[in-house]
Amino acid sequence: MRKLWIFLLISVMILLTVSSLATYKIAFIPKLVGIPYFNAMEAGGKRAAKDLGVEFIYTGPTTDSVAKQIEIIDNLITKGVDAIAVAPNDPAAITPIMKKAKGKGILTMTSDTDGAQNVREVFVNQARPRDIGYAVMDVVAELMDYKGKFAIVSGGPTAWNLNTWIMYLQQRLAEYPDIELVTIRYAGEDVQKAVDVGLSVIQAFPDIKVIVGMNSTSAPGVAEAVELAGKVGQIWATGITVPSMMKEHMKKGSVKKFVLWDPENLGYLTVWAAKYLLDGNEFPANKPIDVPGISTKPIYYPGTKELVLGPPLVFTPENIDKYNF
Amino acid sequence: MKKFLNLMATNRSFFLFIFLIAMFLVFSFVIPEFSTIYNILNMTKYGVEIGLLAFAETLIIISGGGGIDLSIGSILSLSAMVIGVLAGRLGMNIVLASILGLIAGGLCGAVNGFFVSFLRMPPLIVTLSTMYVYDSLALLIAVDKWGNPMPVSNFPYGYFFIGQQTYFNIPFQVIAIFIPLALILHFLLSKTTFGRYLFATGNSEVVARFSNVPVKKIKFSVYVIGGFLAGLAALIMTSRIASARPDLGAGLNLQAITIAVLGGTNIMGGEGSILGTLMAIVVITALYNGLQLAGISSIWQVGTLGIILIGSAIANIILSRKYSSVE
Numbered sequence: 001m002r003k004l005w006i007f008l009l010i011s012v013m014i015l016l017t018v019s020s021l022a023t024y025k026i027a028f029i030p031k032l033v034g035i036p037y038f039n040a041m042e043a044g045g046k047r048a049a050k051d052l053g054v055e056f057i058y059t060g061p062t063t064d065s066v067a068k069q070i071e072i073i074d075n076l077i078t079k080g081v082d083a084i085a086v087a088p089n090d091p092a093a094i095t096p097i098m099k100k101a102k103g104k105g106i107l108t109m110t111s112d113t114d115g116a117q118n119v120r121e122v123f124v125n126q127a128r129p130r131d132i133g134y135a136v137m138d139v140v141a142e143l144m145d146y147k148g149k150f151a152i153v154s155g156g157p158t159a160w161n162l163n164t165w166i167m168y169l170q171q172r173l174a175e176y177p178d179i180e181l182v183t184i185r186y187a188g189e190d191v192q193k194a195v196d197v198g199l200s201v202i203q204a205f206p207d208i209k210v211i212v213g214m215n216s217t218s219a220p221g222v223a224e225a226v227e228l229a230g231k232v233g234q235i236w237a238t239g240i241t242v243p244s245m246m247k248e249h250m251k252k253g254s255v256k257k258f259v260l261w262d263p264e265n266l267g268y269l270t271v272w273a274a275k276y277l278l279d280g281n282e283f284p285a286n287k288p289i290d291v292p293g294i295s296t297k298p299i300y301y302p303g304t305k306e307l308v309l310g311p312p313l314v315f316t317p318e319n320i321d322k323y324n325f
Numbered sequence: 326m327k328k329f330l331n332l333m334a335t336n337r338s339f340f341l342f343i344f345l346i347a348m349f350l351v352f353s354f355v356i357p358e359f360s361t362i363y364n365i366l367n368m369t370k371y372g373v374e375i376g377l378l379a380f381a382e383t384l385i386i387i388s389g390g391g392g393i394d395l396s397i398g399s400i401l402s403l404s405a406m407v408i409g410v411l412a413g414r415l416g417m418n419i420v421l422a423s424i425l426g427l428i429a430g431g432l433c434g435a436v437n438g439f440f441v442s443f444l445r446m447p448p449l450i451v452t453l454s455t456m457y458v459y460d461s462l463a464l465l466i467a468v469d470k471w472g473n474p475m476p477v478s479n480f481p482y483g484y485f486f487i488g489q490q491t492y493f494n495i496p497f498q499v500i501a502i503f504i505p506l507a508l509i510l511h512f513l514l515s516k517t518t519f520g521r522y523l524f525a526t527g528n529s530e531v532v533a534r535f536s537n538v539p540v541k542k543i544k545f546s547v548y549v550i551g552g553f554l555a556g557l558a559a560l561i562m563t564s565r566i567a568s569a570r571p572d573l574g575a576g577l578n579l580q581a582i583t584i585a586v587l588g589g590t591n592i593m594g595g596e597g598s599i600l601g602t603l604m605a606i607v608v609i610t611a612l613y614n615g616l617q618l619a620g621i622s623s624i625w626q627v628g629t630l631g632i633i634l635i636g637s638a639i640a641n642i643i644l645s646r647k648y649s650s651v652e
Contacts, residue, residue, distance in 0.1 A: 079620075
């Protein structure tokens with residue numbers, strides 16, 4: 001009888017250990033919770049967790065607070081998760097806590113935004129700047145049937161990421177001999193300002209066929225400018241922004257195509273990558289990786305330890321209703 | 326039993342202590358990691374910065390006449406940026422930069438104190454205005470050579486011991502700064518002439534003035550001390566997160582006031598204690614830690630501070646009506 005009890009006790013203990021070992025706990029900490037973009041990443045993470053049989057923890061601050069984000073990561077370390085992926089609010093401030101996590105044997109990653117570059121194991125990147133610049137230029141060319149003039153309205157004149165995208169856009173432009181870029185103007189992170197700048201561009205260059213808004217506020221801004229100037233059908237607005245800000249303009253006919261990536265797939269890839277590394281695998285370098293469950297084939301670049309989701313996504317009236325961020 | 330409830334009703338620190346024990350028991354049962362020594366020691370560092378701000382508010386609110394400092398978090402932001410810009414961008418010696426950061430905090434407090442005590446302006450109006458001014462100044466000095474307000478992160482390595490060093494899991498800033506300071510402030514309030522003058526001023530400014538209490542100086546000095554405490558919090562925070570940002574104090578203004586009030590500081594002045602505020606800090610720090618470990622969404626955490634405050638106020642009213650032999 002006593003042996004039976006001991007046997008039962010031991011089996012329960014083994015069962016508990018096994019069950020706690022069997023599922024990885026993978027945490028993703030967004031910049032803040034409660035905005036459509038990160039909700040989409042959460043949805044992707046949840047879907048991946050279900051497909052891969054891991055536990056997905058999604059937690060973050062309610063504002064883009066650096067201090068709170070660090071505190072949340074610290075408590076995840078206390079809880080003993082297996083992997084921590086973060087979209088840092090401050091790339092430098094995240095470093096000490098990521099070092100601590102790594103010291104405790106936790107897999108540390110960044111996703112959506114990079115940070116703690118010397119510590120993190122991998123950065124799950126949505127798209128490379130070159131791909132974004134090229135994708136925007138290709139959309140512009142297609143919209144004007146590969147011939148004509150276009151203008152750009154960007155955010156801040158010193159925004160590093162926007163300028164990099166513009167640089168690659170111009171690199172791609174060289175391959176379209178019949179297309180001319182007439183001007184680049186700046187409107188900051190402000191939709192209304194982008195409307196004003198867009199209107200003045202249309203007035204100064206009435207013969208342009210396309211106007212590009214390079215950031216999330218400029219793209220809907222220039223679309224509204226096209227509508228206000230009564231140029232719907234003559235000038236197409238496009239750019240890089242979230243679908244929720246462009247839906248209305250698509251209905252009004254000023255926008256046909258624009259560019260971003262799919263945050264749902266980015267969330268999925270983040271959890272997939274964590275599980276893949278926790279299983280002891282190494283990413284195959286510089287070639288497309290088959291990730292069942294997402295629509296792209298990500299590529300790993302070992303030089304910068306970046307796992308890139310893939311080429312950006314082009315939104316059209318046909319696919320825009322599938323996305324709610 | 327009656328004696329126990331009586332103590333609960335009349336002594337806020339005791340009330341919070343009982344509340345803390347109850348909360349501790351509940352969390353320990355539900356969350357296995359909560360009552361580990363590592364977690365308890367590790368969580369203390371998250372109470373330090375907000376705790377210093379709450380101490381500042383305690384002194385300021387006790388001084389009475391509507392005494393309050395809505396700019397306390399903004400002073401933190403500004404002091405942090407002073408340290409960051411001087412050390413990180415201009416390459417000044419880090420010790421000197423830290424001292425100047427503390428002085429900047431004290432100066433901000435002095436400006437508040439000047440308007441409140443010498444120009445007799447309402448503290449609410451003064452500090453509401455300076456809140457915007459200090460926030461704006463923090464952004465202004467954060468502007469880099471390309472015209473954008475940016476955080477500063479290139480501190481010398483030696484700076485990080487203040488906020489990141491631990492001894493047997495005890496954070497340096499807790500053992501070397503927070504606890505000694507809490508003791509000093511407790512002593513200041515309960516054992517010194519300054520403390521007696523402060524409570525006298527808070528209870529009735531008119532009576533205090535007739536009793537030869539230097540009311541203006543007392544009021545001025547609590548704002549200056551408050552500013553210094555905010556500067557110290559800025560120093561600890563920038564060292565802990567290795568980054569000076571113009572938004573570090575965002576959201577801390579009202580949190581600090583809430584904790585002071587939860588700790589039994591009478592918003593009308595003349596009443597309050599460092600011990601009470603300390604208990605409130607411990608309660609709030611442990612609460613946030615428990616909620617996060619339990620995996621409860623931070624959307625819920627925002628409201629809990631308010632619920633605890635109103636809940637404790639209600640409990641206090643009920644208890645004191647039923648059991649208080651005082652009054």
